Amino acid sequence: MNLLTFDKISTLSRATTNCPFLSRTKQTTLRSLCTATSARYPSLNKLSVQATRCPVMGPQLTVRAQETVAGYASMAGNNTADVEQIHKAQGISVPEGATVEMCPHAAAARAAARRAEDLAAATKTSAAEATGCPFHAKAGAKAADTGAFDYDKFFVDELEKKHKDKSYRYFNNINRLAKRNPIAHMAEVEDEVQVWCSNDYLGMGDNPVVLETMHRVLDKYGHGAGGTRNIAGNGALHLQLEEELAALHRKPAALVFTSCYVANDATLATLGSKLPGCVIFSDKMNHASMIEGIRHSKTEKVIWEHNDLVDLENKLKKYPKETPKIIAFESVYSMCGSIAPIREICDLAEKYGAITFLDEVHAVGLYGPRGAGVAEHLDYDVHKAAGTSPDPIPGTVMDRIDIITGTLGKSYGAIGGYIAGSDDFVDLIRSYAPGFIFTTSLPPASVAGAQAAVVYQKDYVGDRQLKQVNVRHVKRRLAELDIPVVPGTSHIVPVFVGDAALAKAASDKLLVEHDIYVQSINYPTVARGEERLRVTVTPRHTLEQTDKLISALDTVFTELDIKRLEDWKACGGRAGVGAGTEALSPLWTDAQLIGAPQTLKTGEKRVVDAKGVISARSRFDRLLGRKMGPVEPHGSKSVLQRELFAGRRQSAASGMSV
Numbered sequence: 143m144n145l146l147t148f149d150k151i152s153t154l155s156r157a158t159t160n161c162p163f164l165s166r167t168k169q170t171t172l173r174s175l176c177t178a179t180s181a182r183y184p185s186l187n188k189l190s191v192q193a194t195r196c197p198v199m200g201p202q203l204t205v206r207a208q209e210t211v212a213g214y215a216s217m218a219g220n221n222t223a224d225v226e227q228i229h230k231a232q233g234i235s236v237p238e239g240a241t242v243e244m245c246p247h248a249a250a251a252r253a254a255a256r257r258a259e260d261l262a263a264a265t266k267t268s269a270a271e272a273t274g275c276p277f278h279a280k281a282g283a284k285a286a287d288t289g290a291f292d293y294d295k296f297f298v299d300e301l302e303k304k305h306k307d308k309s310y311r312y313f314n315n316i317n318r319l320a321k322r323n324p325i326a327h328m329a330e331v332e333d334e335v336q337v338w339c340s341n342d343y344l345g346m347g348d349n350p351v352v353l354e355t356m357h358r359v360l361d362k363y364g365h366g367a368g369g370t371r372n373i374a375g376n377g378a379l380h381l382q383l384e385e386e387l388a389a390l391h392r393k394p395a396a397l398v399f400t401s402c403y404v405a406n407d408a409t410l411a412t413l414g415s416k417l418p419g420c421v422i423f424s425d426k427m428n429h430a431s432m433i434e435g436i437r438h439s440k441t442e443k444v445i446w447e448h449n450d451l452v453d454l455e456n457k458l459k460k461y462p463k464e465t466p467k468i469i470a471f472e473s474v475y476s477m478c479g480s481i482a483p484i485r486e487i488c489d490l491a492e493k494y495g496a497i498t499f500l501d502e503v504h505a506v507g508l509y510g511p512r513g514a515g516v517a518e519h520l521d522y523d524v525h526k527a528a529g530t531s532p533d534p535i536p537g538t539v540m541d542r543i544d545i546i547t548g549t550l551g552k553s554y555g556a557i558g559g560y561i562a563g564s565d566d567f568v569d570l571i572r573s574y575a576p577g578f579i580f581t582t583s584l585p586p587a588s589v590a591g592a593q594a595a596v597v598y599q600k601d602y603v604g605d606r607q608l609k610q611v612n613v614r615h616v617k618r619r620l621a622e623l624d625i626p627v628v629p630g631t632s633h634i635v636p637v638f639v640g641d642a643a644l645a646k647a648a649s650d651k652l653l654v655e656h657d658i659y660v661q662s663i664n665y666p667t668v669a670r671g672e673e674r675l676r677v678t679v680t681p682r683h684t685l686e687q688t689d690k691l692i693s694a695l696d697t698v699f700t701e702l703d704i705k706r707l708e709d710w711k712a713c714g715g716r717a718g719v720g721a722g723t724e725a726l727s728p729l730w731t732d733a734q735l736i737g738a739p740q741t742l743k744t745g746e747k748r749v750v751d752a753k754g755v756i757s758a759r760s761r762f763d764r765l766l767g768r769k770m771g772p773v774e775p776h777g778s779k780s781v782l783q784r785e786l787f788a789g790r791r792q793s794a795a796s797g798m799s800v
């Protein structure tokens with residue numbers, strides 16, 4: 143067999159006839175092993191690593207790898223004339239000062255050498271582990287002989303179930319480039335794509351003042367936090383971030399967790415188990431973190447239909463008013479873009495003696511005059527007028543919500559999650575929640591970067607305005623082409639496909655043929671038959687990039703014969719598509735978008751707001767010293783100086799662009 147590694151499905155098919163494992167194993171499993179990179183040996187896929195354990199395949203792979211490397215070495219070392227000959231034949235003239243990195247043969251030789259090294263290491267490890275070949279009958283005999291549980295078979299069977307119900311997840315290798323957002327490279331650095339599904343909604347992951355702050359903190363305080371909050375991991379930066387978040391939501395206190403998944407899980411589990419006889423009312427479309435938190439609370443759970451106030455009330459009224467109740471819901475539902483009727487839910491909570499738990503994960507940074515979320519947005523002018531005051535504003539929706547949770551990992555471009563609420567509630571969670579107590583706290587630089595992002599967004603409304611402007615533009619263009627979008631009033635653009643295989647095929651086609659990355663969303667994240675491409679539009683996408691996205695989607699819809707809006711209308715609609723609700727008014731009104739920056743065009747720099755930079759820096763004066771002048775996150779002063787000044791010019795010149 144002439145194999146270097148199992149890189150291609152076609153190579154696999156040939157090997158299948160000779161190998162008892164390959165012939166026994168399902169194509170779907172082989173495909174996933176073949177397309178997944180080994181974490182331990184990055185130049186190999188998982189199937190090749192498995193094959194090093196096979197007495198037949200293992201030596202073949204090693205010998206072939208060594209032969210290939212030797213072939214390259216002899217060509218480069220002894221026969222430079224041959225190399226020149228090849229270059230000539232291929233019409234390649236070697237420019238003055240060319241380096242080895244520029245030569246395709248050298249690159250191929252290096253890749254082959256890497257693979258050979260990894261194969262040798264994997265073979266050595268396999269031999270040391272002496273597990274024998276997992277593919278041959280002998281291995282099966284091991285478990286049978288000893289009577290021990292067959293763990294490998296169990297893992298394979300469980301994975302097979304995922305393949306069968308089409309919920310097995312393939313992760314793309316996407317490396318977003320800080321200086322070229324929204325461009326990313328894939329596994330190969332030359333292989334670039336436009337990212338249209340990142341949750342770094344505002345591009346804060348590479349905002350200059352965020353990066354500058356993180357560099358300064360890294361230099362002063364190092365990388366890791368050094369422990370749990372209880373043991374050496376509770377620094378001034380953690381405390382000031384919590385103060386900032388409490389002020390953002392105009393609540394007395396806030397508590398930071400390693401993620402909002404953990405925040406939701408730990409808070410609901412702790413609260414639900416502590417409150418005597420508690421009943422948790424959970425919206426049917428709540429995120430997994432809340433579902434798990436409720437499960438961990440081991441208390442009674444009642445699910446109400448998504449955003450359905452009548453159903454919620456019918457369920458609430460079955461319990462005495464004195465029974466402790468939590469209504470758990472989200473403001474923006476990220477897979478369909480629907481927005482909860484928050485004010486009305488607060489009314490029901492008051493009427494039936496419940497407390498409210500609102501997840502603003504997909505709304506913080508994006509809604510409200512200061513980016514505090516939808517609850518703030520619903521009283522936009524009142525909150526705008528209150529400016530930087532941290533005090534609660536009685537009667538506002540945000541004030542009526544008891545517990546707000548948010549993430550630092552999406553619009554704020556960082557990592558971490560938090561809860562905000564009353565002093566005693568926050569202290570209770572701090573004191574009892576294992577998910578908060580027994581884990582290393584977030585690194586200082588990440589915490590500071592998150593705070594810089596929160597402050598910047600509190601001060602500068604332009605990014606979230608421009609995001610909405612761009613979202614409107616994309617939705618309008620899709621509507622013109624009759625491409626179906628699940629109707630909604632938020633920033634989410636769920637392009638509806640309605641079939642799992644087609645959604646995956648559309649995502650693959652966009653990536654492979656158009657260099658556009660939009661992840662397909664399938665069951666169990668959405669119901670079967672409601673599969674979609676979840677497009678996220680950011681302020682950093684240019685007009686030209688949008689043109690490319692729209693035209694690529696149009697082409698892919700045609701080529702795959704995916705239903706358009708008219709088709710859904712004709713069959714009565716699905717998931718709100720084609721059901722006559724397309725013309726919903728966005729949550730951000732035209733008036734709230736006055737003064738938005740212009741959509742970027744190719745080559746234009748994003749706006750970096752000078753006032754936002756100054757505010758963000760001011761929070762770190764005490765710990766890091768006063769910082770003045772242009773932002774310099776990478777030491778490349780001139781570039782960022784230009785960005786800052788370009789930002790000022792554009793801010794000044796910006797007008798309404800809806």
Ligand SMILES: Cc1ncc(COP(=O)(O)O)c(C=O)c1O
Nearest residue numbers: 401402403429503549551558559
């Ligand atoms: C609604 C919702 N809540 C919570 C989370 C978890 O947030 P984090 O990514 O900070 O863990 C997510 C993540 O996608 C989410 O969509």
